[in-house]
Amino acid sequence: MLTLKRFANPDVTRAFTNIIWLGLERLTQIGVAILISGMVARYFGPDTFGKWQYANTLLLVLSPITWVCGAEILVPTIVNRPPAQLGTVLGSAFALRFYVSAAALLLTWLAIALHVFEPLVGAMLAGLAVTMLFREPFVGVINAWLQSMTYSKPQLLTSMSTAVLKAALVYLLVRTATAPAHFGWLWALESAAIGAVLLIYYARRHGGKLGWHVERSLLKHFASAGTVFWLGLICMYLFLKLDRLMLERAISFADLGRYSAAQQLNENWIMLALMLAQTIAPAFIYRVQDAAQLRRNVWRLSALTAVLMVSGALVLDLLAGFIIRRVFGPGFEGAIEIFRWAVWLSVPAGIEAVSNLIVLKYQAKFVLLTKWLLALAVAFVVNLLAIPRLGAYGPLVGLAAGYLAAVSVNLYYIRFKLRP
Template sequence: MRQFNVASNLAWMLAERGLQIGAGIGIVAMLARGLGPEGFAHFQYAQAVVYVAASVALLCGAEVVIPRLVANPEPLAQHRLLIHAFGLRFAAGVFGYMLMCVFLVVTQQSIDFWLPALILGIAILLREPFGIVTAWMQAHTTTRPNTLFNVASLTVKVGGISILFALGIRNVPAYAVVFSVEAVTLAALLAAFYLARAPRERTAHDPQLTRDLLSSGALFWVSFMCMMASRRVDQLLLKPFVPLTDLGAYAASMQILDNFVMLATILSAGLAPVYVYAQPTLKQARQNVLRIAGGMAGIGVIGGVLIALSAHWVVQLLYGAAFARAVNLLQLAALASALLFADVALTLLPIHLRQPRLVAIKWGLALIATLIVDAVAIPRFGTYGAILGYATANLLSVLFGLAVWKRYRNDEPAAYRVNA
């Protein structure tokens, strides 16, 4: 029965994520073919800048909000908490948007990069602040509306991109507007859903609650910022050293792998509740984490090899002959991406131990490794240097995960170790 429940949960998660992955692949393919290598490079670079800046808005995440909502189900208390968390996230989003503008000024980007970044950056002000409603729904185990809202906003984006592509429009800001419309649509749906159910009483600002939310989420915040920066900083470092066509080819290959690696997060989320978090002793949890890591590493290797072998066909099908340079890059990066499957599984142990400090350290090390290797290798080897940095960061993350697994090996109940 337990195996059936796990399989059922995985099937639902795969179906939902599969829709998002399929739509994402289709959107990227239309962007690449519609904009060409250089236009695609402009768009992807702007997205990378926004992606890194958006990490600042991850302040006071679901890990902080949901447990507090579950602990106090009183509607007015929950509304008060959500208002404070929204304020923190929105302030962080404004700060992230300003940091993005400062970066574009300091690096002296042209209008070709400025305009799409400013438009795409609207999502920084909307996604995380209004995403607080998603945390509220998760606390109430009411996730179906959120799924429907995501599908609705995704449909808007797919429809808009398809229209621009069919019309033969090659204007980068036009495609950026569609992405922002998706963020606006999702924010409006979430806001309308919550406001229709929220208490009407006004809530006064509580400085102590704000400080508590800040301190509780600080480690998660740092961890998320390091994670998101390590995943996109390579494209920011590449731009000054390679032609735009090479940057576009590298971004195209990494877009494929982003969708492939998403499978690892789906598998870990489906397996962890039963096989890790529900285990009564640390010994059993550790054993299962290692088994999951081994199995997921195998899946990563098989998937990486298959992608590498079919790279020419995949690139030709999705992006066309103009992106032929992406074939070799995809082959190498696909093999390195297999390490991420083991890393995602090994990260389950520090999460089970409620040790966000360890996750923050891991992503901090990965970011530092990426910066160091890229700074040395990119000026010499261009896009291949970026792949070397990607592989090095992945390997370091796995080694760190194994070190944590070896360190916490006493056969004690997990709750005892957490409280110790």
């Protein structure tokens, strides 16, 4: 009876449905990303694919700059303010994000114009960078509104649909032998389409108009309240992409393309650990208040995650040759051994994702910042020492060391926060 009552609760039902849609969206994105990477890699070849991956790496390093006023600040503000102030909250958040995103885009284009990047990398990045103008100001703001209602279905359904359509358009670009420099604009078109659909959806839910307004005091609050979390996320993404940033200066673009092919598959595998953490967090971490029960849940979930990641890594290690050849085709044989080593990074990454839930539960923003600063510094030093000696395998050592540093900070915080 307790279970039936629990599922009869509309909040629990809504949350459970939201989790299902989140899982479907993530699995769709992973499948589409692998499919697109395979098509692009076969069409571009290792050298051009290396430049494409490097342009994407630069985008993923630049994008966190636009994450000012993150969901951890915006969603609670929406929930705690009266419904009549929704337009002011969203309008102020949109204005801040749009100004920051526009500045980031203009600076990126300026760097491209000044030939800071290799010419083809710059041409690819020119289109990719436009996604910053739509993702956070438009998609991010409306998605925060949907999250505040525990109803992300419209955004997730739109994201899945455009991802499938993008894969079809990539196939068309490949079939028509479109120049590699033009591919980035397809990603810009996708982000613009998602933003437009969500804007229309929001307007239809509010009498056919947005009704957004800017409040100066709220604008200042948003600019300052999430600064520490924002810096922490920037450090995290720098850590995750530091391997390619440092490798670009040490190896050829062709070898970078092979390394990136292996890492892209591996990152999609690691994403499953993050999905697992997001799925179990509400029931086993966020809603539990007893410290002893929280400790038990964290250790059990960490052990379960480690077993799952080890089991998956074993399978992927054995199938590495088959997977790389099927997805990327000839010219990427060198990615097989890198992939076999890289999949084992999922073990510390999975444990970090689970133990990080306690940091997020208690909104320990300075712990989050310290952790990723430490992980970034450790990976940087290890890469400096390992890349000259191990080549493309060096950054794997740097990532492993960085993840272990991050896990160590998480575990120290858990022992401090949940001590008996």
